[in-house]
Amino acid sequence: MKRKKVRSAEPPKYQPVGIVDIGSNSVRLVVYDGPNRAPAPIFNEKIACGLGRGLALTGRLADDAIERTLKALRRFKLLCEQIGVHKLYAVATAASREAENGPEFIEQAREALGHRIDILSGKKEAELAALGVLSGIPDADGVVGDLGGGSLELVEIRGGAIRSGVTVPLGALRLMDVSGNSIDKARKFIDETFAGLDILDKLKGRSFYSVGGTWRNLARLHMAQTHYPLHVLHNYRMSRTAARSIAALVSGLSAETVRDIPAIQKSRADTLPYGALVLDRLLKRSKAQDVIISAFGLREGLIFSKLEKDKRKRDPLIVACIDFARRYARSVEHEFELCDWTGQLFRGNGLKETPAQERLRHAACFLADIGWRTHPNYRGERSLSLISQASFAGVDHPGRIFLALTVFFRYEGPLSDVAPKNFMRLIDDDVIPRARLIAAAQRLAYVMSGAMPGMLPQISLSYEGNKSLILSIPGRLEPLLGERVERAFNELALLAGRVPLTRVHD
Structure with missing residues (x-):
């Protein structure tokens, strides 16, 4: 039977970078999605070859270990071709540099991999x-x-x-x-x-x-x-x-x-x-x-060393969260606006936040819409799982849980009491109200903007004295106000410890 031709998919929007690491115990190929500040592995395989076993006694790499390693490198060569690796780096460490037959082995390894191998000091x-x-x-x-x-x-x-x-x-x-x-x-x-x-x-x-x-x-x-x-x-x-x-x-x-x-x-x-x-x-x-x-x-570290200086200075957490927004959110531009819009709660005579807290708030805003494709009943659970298990860098475990809980509350409701207690115990009690507050601001933003850019900059949050939280909206946008907005704004004001007050202006 003649096979039906499958229409080719759009090529990936990344340039894979491969690293072959020939260690004393194992040989590994890791392919990352690109030369990025927060590279994500798209393929990772380790083969235990034991190159360094017995080296301290004989001074040589064992023949069987060499053969296993060469076999692994031939496989890695084909995999790199299949994946479409754009740039490949190959390095060898202690066993290869110390063995009497190390230079001979490296020549064989270069032939097997079809690529230069650097012996690291x-x-x-x-x-x-x-x-x-x-x-x-x-x-x-x-x-x-x-x-x-x-x-x-x-x-x-x-x-x-x-x-x-x-x-x-x-x-x-x-x-x-x-x-x-x-x-x-x-x-x-x-x-x-x-x-x-x-x-x-x-x-x-x-x-x-x-x-x-x-x-x-x-x-x-x-x-x-x-x-x-x-x-x-x-x-x-x-x-x-x-x-x-x-x-x-x-x-x-x-x-x-x-x-x-x-x-x-x-x-x-x-x-x-x-x-x-x-x-x-x-x-x-x-x-x-x-x-x-x-x-x-x-x-x-090898990928990091190849980056331009300006890229190396970027925040790996924020870079990764923006990438999540590009992949999963309805509009990454809206999420940038959300960062600024939620920041109004912490300006003037409002609530306070440290630079570290501001950074996590921005990360939470970039992640706020990643569950929209999921069934409504599972958006909170799905987002919690995705964020808590993501391969993020630049964030400790309490920070990771804060991000996951903030987006969980954004979907489940800022006053929800169904958050998993095993996660809640990993962060301080005084952090949880902040996660609820930011989630409430996100919910209010989404019901007014429809998750699309351009609306939030026209609507402001501010404080009046120590009592009121003001939602200001231009008259031509007054029809946006309704029961859902009122309910979301009331929840936000409650968590901010203020009285909600809506103002329509010319």
Whole structure:
């Protein structure tokens, strides 16, 4: 039977950027939607090849690991062609740069991938990992630690800039080799290595930003143990005590036991106890205040390093939320107007907000209309799920929940009592009234503007003394006023602690 020809779809409106990362433990291809300030992965695949296994003992990459890696690279080459990768970067780290047969392997790898492969120095690897953290957590202050199979990169970040950094031979695979698979011997080796590291003294009272799949799995386990409702690893915070507790626990488990823990990836079973041991000893030595998980690392740092300076300065959260508005809202121009319109509540003798609060309000306004295509009964629930689980950067978990709840209340009603309590417990009680207030302003804006631009700039909100909230509208727009507007305005005034007063002017 002759196949019916399918009409081709419109080509994607992005220019995919691919990163091939040849690490000591795994080889990964990540394709992002473009060279953006807030790049979103559209394809992500990791293959555990174990290039660094046995390297500390033999000084060479094993033949079987090389073959697995070359096979993965041939697959990645075809996938990049299929996806239409516009720009490809390929890098190799500790195992490739340290092995006797590393140069020979890189030549084979270049042929398999059909692309140049840069061997990163330990210093460059640390720098890119730190850039990745800064791209996803711009206000990060502390020390970044990127744990791979062959090495651990440590670099200080302060004031949005990279300071000093070091590379130490404490990768999980290397530790297994040099200790003869003995946790006790590995502990001694780690402690001796950390003893003379001045960079760890700079962590006292500051945050340790952990990068790498090994430590992300520890965070997954901690989430499961504490029944944490938000399964987003980026910017997940563990207190120093909690992080040491979970790390010490896992470092004492056998690989077989680790493999049976549902929250942990089975491919990490052999290396996780050693990676956990590194974290435990680092926290003991450094007196860090807490551990913050960064889902952004070397690969995101590489993209960030290629951006123009003006792009690097942009706010990753706002950039991502504007992109959401372009994709899902009825009018992104309306959402820009909404940012300004809701800001009237915080001007003059009105309510107050800090720059950080203003930033989150703007983000919430860009996200306010993303549920409009969903069935009305599920718009709040859908928006809550989408925002809380989105791959946003530049926002911590309480901020993420604030955004999700604000848009939830925008759809369900600002006085709704059906918001999920497991999410509500992640933010301070005094933040929830602010989410309700902004949601009420959004609801009022939408019933008057129809979600289209041009109307809100003609309608104003202002305060009269300490008692009244004034809604001013020109006479020619008076027919807009009705029961829905009255109800929405009354709710807004109630949450603002003012008496509603509508004025029609010439």
